[in-house]
Amino acid sequence: MSGGVGGGGGRPGRARRGGSTGRPADARGAPAGGPTGSRSRPDARWQAFAPGRVNLIGEHTDYNGLPVFPIAIDRGVRIDFRVTNDGAVRLDSPVARFDPFAFQLKRPIEAAGQGDWSNYVRAAARGLLEHGVRLERGIEGTVTGDVPIAAGLSSSSALVVASALALLKANGTTLPRLELAALMARAERFVGLEGGGMDQAACLHGREGHALRIEFEPLRVTPVAVPEGWRWVVASSLVRAEKSAGAREAYNERARQCREALGGVGGGGGADHGRTRAAGGVGARRGAVSDSAARDARGDATTERPAYRDLVAEGNLDDLLRRARRVLAPVLFRRFRHVVTEGRRVALAEAAMRDGDMRRFGDLMVRSHESLRDDYEVSTDELDAIVEVALGAGAAGARLTGAGFGGCAVVLCDHRTVAPVMEAVAARFYAPRLGRPPTGEEMFAVRAGGGAGVGERGANDGRGRVPS
Ligand code: NG1
16 A cells, blocks of 8 residues: 555554564655654554454455465554544554545545545545444544555555544444455455455454465455464565555456456357457456456446356366466466466465475465466566575575565575575675665564454553454
8 A cells, every 4th residue: 555554663562573673664664754652642542453464375366256365464553543523533644754634424535636545544434334334433543553565465454444443443333353354345445456355354353373264255264373383574575566556557457357357268168358359458348247256345246157266166277277278368368377276276275284284385385476477477576586585595485475566575484494594585685776684674574463453552462452
């Protein structure tokens, strides 16, 4: 998100990991803003916290109705707030480029300009109101956080979810987590991204020490214990993946191409899908085929066409791909191949994690990256370089995480390889580009953390979680 919140000086009582500056970071990972811990909100009785996430495998599958396999991370977005009785939402941020804003819950909520961070809060409020939640009271407070922005770590959904939890608390009401996750996935589309439902579900269902298999239509979340000794490292490519701006079109184009490819393969096999028009371009039949996740997220009318899930479940993947190659233009075929093989890899990766087989899991991460690079075309030279250096230094697996187009890579190591891998990436990727070692905002180890919550500020347990 460009409009997310960066930095925050750490949550109260929470120790920062070594290497962190302890100050907020902008999307390039450089320290930004002031010493935000000093912006106290003595009148803020409440605190909402929502974590970012790192997707371990299952990329660009959620909006195609196929599973994903992320962890919620031990970094997130926090809103310290008090309740207002006039229905106003007034929020600020210690980060200079995020201007304070205000809007009224009792009037129609319009979008602010493209890239404006308030849109994520407006999206949450609109989503709740359209769902029939009565929001009589507003919130006034300060947003802080330590998820790097526009990095594919879902700072945007963390802000959406934290805002929703704050508004629900202010109005003395709650929603079941699954319902809220599906609702916020729809709501976040207000910013113009045809996204799936992974981020909001991961944020709300995070569990310490667990990865999350998330399935769609209906939304389901299954925690899977991360084996002892598995270590995750996140490394920024130093390139922003601005989903509220530049990367949005490329992302939405992929979603359109997937729908068109599905129409070609599922729609009887004889059609000339994409062969006579620019793939995913002006001629793409947007909305003509609605896959299950998109239906789930958008609440669209149902369609008789099979979903990706049905095609993958039909059985032999090679047969399916042979059929797809016959009927699809090359670009659409590659998009299709990524989606269906990635769906298969998620199932295999979950089995590898349950077996404690790091090598197998790592191999699947590498195959996922190759597919995202070659078939889905969302990687960058920088992401490829991080993956190559990490693997060369002994990592079990590495891949881009999130939508791509910049953002971060995630690397799987064991306790012995984590230090040499981080040293190699620092020396061979960051040093030539930055002329200095990376900060703890550019490369850091993450753990699978707990889910979002809201409660009294004093109830924070020191690890950023508050009771829901
Ligand atoms: P990032 O760019 O990592 O926040 C986006 C989508 C996800 C998913 C991934 C690609 C939103 C809010 N996020 O995530 O749903 O599609 O790309 O796997 O739409």
